[in-house]
Amino acid sequence: MSTTTIDRLRDTELSYRATLAGGALSVFLLIALLGLAFPSSIWGNFLAILTSRSTLSSALRLSVPITFAALGGIFSEKAGVVNIGLEGLLIISAFTAVITTAVVGPEMTVVGLPAIWIGFFAGILSSVLFSALFAVVCIRFKADQIIAGLAVWLIALGLAPFAATVYYGGVNTDNLGTTLGTWTIPVLSDIPFFGAFFDADPAVYMMLVAVPASWYVLNRTAFGRHVRASGENPKALDTVGVDVSRVRYAGVLLSGFLAGVGGSALSLGLGQFVGNNQTMVNGKGFIAIVAYLFGNYNPIGAFGASFLFAGLEAAQIRLQQVPGYAIPDSLIQTIPYVTVLVVLALVGRTRIPEAAGEHYDTGDDNR
Amino acid sequence: MSAAENAKAVLRRLTAASATERILISFAALIMAVLVGAVIILVSGRITTCQTAATTLFGTGFCYDPVEVYLVLFNGALGEPFLVNSPGILKPLNPNWNPLNFGFALTLKETTLLIFTGLSVAVSFRAGLFNIGTQGQLILGGLATALFSFFVAPLLPSGLVGGLILIPLAIVVGALVGGLYGAIPGALKAYADANEVITTIMLNFIAAQIAFVLVSEFYGNPDSQVVETTPIPDWATLLPVAFPQGGDFSILALAFGLALVVAVWFLLEQTSFGYDLRTSGEQPEAAEYGGVDAKRTTVTSMFLSGALGGMGGAIWVLMVMGKWQAGVPALGFDGITVSILAGNNPFGVVPAALLFGTLKSGSLAVQFGTGVPKQLVGVLRGLIILFVAMPEFFRMLGSTIDLEPDRETVATDGGRLGGDDE
């Protein structure tokens, strides 16, 4: 194939990232410029909000559940199983984490582990169990992945408030009175602005580790390559003697694990599970799907997208408090969604793994 | 086609879901969900505490009795057809049962609304478009209906004549707005190749916020602290006729919904447009080959789907609320489950909507009558969908019971298995 075609392919890839990164940067620069030129105007407020350490730390905190769910979604979908049930995994782990901590007793420690961390791991376990159910249904029983994913969401959406009502008499759990807390790294946390990275929830640190680690696993380990091959061309993997089902199970379970971390962190960061309406997860699982599609299945891109949404939310919360600012809160809340729409309309498609959503079987019926 | 794929095709031929099988699978899914639900009820009956056991199994007392729960659910949804208090599992019929009761009206109300949203989702699914956006289309369609009725009502004579003019117009307005809002992701899909799953999810959020702002800032009811529009005069709404106890159910709306079922079926199965739509949904490449304008069909189907969703919103406003109010129930999402259970078949939507309508209206009675949280029904709904998604599971169950007959003669090509491996 001629070199020009290769260049062109690379160009499309590059232009996608360049559009995103360049767009974000130029918007920021525009605001900075306007903010510096008219410090007392709304742009000045904008700039102050965007450069405030509290916005950064808030954005990091808010991006935790989205990022973890998105990382989970990447592993599952890269392995060929579209996991639309991420929302359900977040819900079930958020609930289990809190109820387990409550049952153990928030003040208790078991073999040196504080109850809240037992809850944290229990939340992860519940999400892994749910994803195992999902995996069996999709892989063993060849269910339609989208429908099965919706089912996982619906079951979790019903089960968590149901169990909360059975146990507490209402859809919300009681407040544990304790949270995961904050880990502060001395000295580093004193750095202006970026100090927010070193004075954060434990889950934020986990996220900052999980993102590069996921990238590494996906791109530098044999397992990661098998995952990618299983989603692109499972037959290629099968014919070299790697068990496609096993890789897919692993991918889905891993997605359950990661989403579980996000869900546990979400509820334990607050010390309570809120089960009203769409529960406290409130669409974060779906936003996570958008985030990884947006990030083109790259863990770092997915984190970038999650961080963008969380950042917009954090900025929105602060913008709301600017006095005399007339735009209704609800309209500002639509900004992240509108952004996604506009970018999708401009940049268009993302490349979905070739075999995602398809069942794989060797075609032999008497095996 | 490789031999492996060919073998798969043979397999599929043997197990392809016929209409009968679909119905069987739906029933089996329902039964499985009910059984799993019963286990959940028992388990939660051990977690909660009570002074006296509701039932005793295997020497263990449980606070909730699954049989009672399902009976109460059914009774609540239909308005006490059975005498629950009598002993034994089979309860005698209630001689005083009147089908035109409040509970049944609630069930039919839910059913009616779910028919609209179920149809909306079914149309888009048949066109191969995963429209998650019925909720947003419903919200905006309903709002348009409420505002239109409110502003136009003063210009018309009040009473039956005005209603006859206004109600159809208001529904059309709702359909139009819902349709246009549905056409947005359609156009984004057709012309910008944007994934409709993402865009419709985003548009749902946006619709809810826009509607909220419009009502809270501009068109709110000044007499109310709730974010809602000023109520439409009664003559311009769909009032209950046959059900004296109320329940916000209008038989007219149900009749309209059933008529739409037939209309949608006719459109899908009997017309050229329906053929285009279904072909696009089954196999876009083949549709293009067959002269279907894929982009236009995508936009049109999404418009149609959105219009049905918008009508759902209109009916919600005209039949249930008499106004638009923030916190619109998740009828659009329920429509997805209805459509899935119905196998995206317009006629299937009716029983599926009735089932979910029964569950939903019965859920209130369950919480009321037995103390089991009404979210149980949400779990049941998820379980039904889960089991519907895995026909393989039931085929496997079935094949262990029913030995397959000898299929030596199934080959269609003189026993020649070859595909086109050239």
Added chain:
Amino acid sequence: MSTAVHLDEITKRFSGVVANDDVDLTVERGTVHALLGENGAGKTTLMNILYGLYEPTEGTVHVDGEPRDFDSPADAIDAGIGMIHQHFMLVDPMTVAENIVLGNEPRKWFGTTVDRERARQEVIDLSNRYGFDVNPDDAIEDVSVGVQQRVEILKALYRGADILILDEPTAVLTPQEVEELFRVFEELTAQGKTIIFISHKLGEAMHAADDITVLRNGKNVGTVKADETSNEELAELMVGREVLLEPKAEPQEPGDEVLAVQHLSAEDNRGIPAVSDVSFDIREGEVFGIAGVDGNGQSQLVEAITGLRTPTEGSISYKGGDITDASRRSRIADGMAYIPEDRHERGLVMDFDLVQNGILGSQHSPTFAADGRINWSDARDHAERIIDEYDVRPPHADADAESFSGGNQQKFIVGREFEREPDLVVATHPTRGVDIGAMEFIHERLLDLRAEGKAVLLISSKLDEVQGLSDRLGVMHDGELMDIVDPRNTTEEEIGLLMAGERPNAAETDAEPPVGDAK
């Protein structure tokens, strides 16, 4: 010489359908063994059994004299067997090296991490050893089909394969690439490897193999030495009767121009130029053939003509009017029939029954849908007529398209398109996957259409087919129409050179490998 593979009385049934019936096969070490047979003779199934993808219903596999029971390809790989499938089992976005080591990645750092440097070096060493020319860092989706095939062979060798199975290895190659492949065969056998390749082409089996085993209807009908047999003997073994190998078109005076393509250029789905500056015309009563290796722009050219792709440049006129921008629908309405190359994707809606498939393309025509409402009873009559006339088996109009075999699906499509009473038939690979009888029937019907004064555009990768049926033959290479020749006065070799991108009158040869459309 020792025996590398011995298959002993292999029988394989799929849900009752017999794919292999009591097959014996012996392959000697260090030889090239061709497995010859018609489509659907059971060749691929047999090889999938040897490779552990399928378990035989009855019979035993022996490798190096030992009976083996393969549960999966992994077992076969362990026994030194490698298989190169007809559709390459490669992961498109990954690089050549990543694909070759897939599943056997060299590790470092306590097995946590793929040692990419070592993987790369091993691939380079391996390809040098067998004289392969591949760049380990290219992504698979960026390299030509020939290179992809070499990657597949390297993949097997990397796993220590001594026995290589190739399924239809020449189907997607130019004649020159085929020669190169056979040279690789020699190199491999010289180093002690054993090669089994599947083919349905007599010529290449005769040319490249030491031994030839012919399968028919799942049975072994004979193994012969290549240098002790003849084309005629093999053909008879394959088909079971004497066949007319080449269709013949009697010369006939063409009429008015039906289709004229002028300076047409088009891109493929990824926006890469696929057709450049192609011009030709077709007249009434004429078959215009296009020969060329698959993926040299034929698909895009046909799509532009039939209205499935917007050309970037140039014009198309049809029956005297410009249709460059006309919709697909209007072209169908205007009497343009089209047998698409991929019947599963385009030609049929697999989940529709034949009644519904019978009106695909006619769903808006007054014949079946006068007022927007489809007349299903007419549609049913129509489908039953096609089933009857084109011998579609079983004759069930209510069965879903996917329940029919490939050959019968094709017959149905051909029937549907011919029954449109078209002015122009665009036929791409019309006989792909059909049996000999149906092939003859389709060829006859094409010639009948020609005799009726219709215009036919015939695209096929079977050179004998286009050569035998066409009045004029265009040869495509890398998106260009290299030349238009008289098929009756041109040799297969001359056409082969054109297909490879070499103009006979051009002095220097084009060193660039042909552009494959990657798919």
Added chain:
Amino acid sequence: MDRRSFVKAAGVAGIAGLAGCTGGPSEGSQETTATTTEESGGEETTTAEQTTEESGPAANVGMVYALGGLGDKSFNDAAKRGIEQAESELGIAYDEAQPSAAEEFPQFQRRFAQSSNPDYDLVSCIGYAQKSALSETAPSFSDQKFMIVDDVVDEDNVASYLFREEQGSFQVGYLAGLITTQEFSAGSGSTTADSKSVGFVGGTETELIRKFQAGYEAGVAHADEEISVDVAYVGSFSDSAKGKEIATSMYDNGADVVYHAAGGSGLGVFQAAKEQGKFAIGVDSDQSQTEPNYADVILASMVKRVESAVYTSVENVVNDEFNGGSTTTLGLEEDGVAAVYGAELGSEIPQDVKDSLSESREAIIAGDIEIPTTTE
């Protein structure tokens, strides 16, 4: 007897039950049959069962809570306290319903109104969101007594209860204003004199919550015109995560005290206060008691005695003094609203601050201070 009051899923009992792995019935199961036969599903009934009501409770009350449900530790839980008090003191029985969507209000109201087993003597509708539903339900069941909290339904069979939230909010605003202008440290929180900033977090931006905001702002200004008030709305009464984010940003912004009128979302405000070492003011209930984990940051609570409204209305029904058609407005004077100091921090609040608050309370009751009821 009431049908299922034995199904009590109270948190403490539940935890004890599960921790010991022995939930379920606490008595022997021999009585099972007897009990189940008395559980009627709903409306229709047979004469045999009605006889059991002879020795029944003083009254039957149906509770329809506001969205957000029980466990919000403020509004709904306050109503629940009222009915529990009535249960133990007046010997009434009650059933409760927690709607999860606005459209369920009329359904629950109707179910209670229609029921004849038991025949509910009063249906309590908690929250303004039930107004429009009740406006339709009440006329259709003219024999049924209703009460509504936080809005007025002008029907003869509805007793309406309103609160002067702006008065109580003024008081806590005044308190916040006084605290932020001085050096103060107590419990886990502290303020300095140099920053003069406080915050207000609302649930949804409605007329009622604006009333809280207006009173609060007026109270703050009463302390010092210079003090800035950050205002933000969560958009929900049950999103404590967002409540926490908002309050955190306010504290980051320099606010010393944040007052919330955001129901369940307010929990996040307390958490933020605790993490940031600042103060918060609770609402509806004395939240230093309902949320003891945060008693060390809760300066005070603007209590709105929903419980007394509920209790009073039940009492009226029991005593045959149902005040249908009338509206009872409860302000500082009636002790319907009040600023209540935190259980843990109250003792540390300087006496001069307390004195100022007592003075302003008197002035408000006397009508000397005009408090706006809306922010515009």
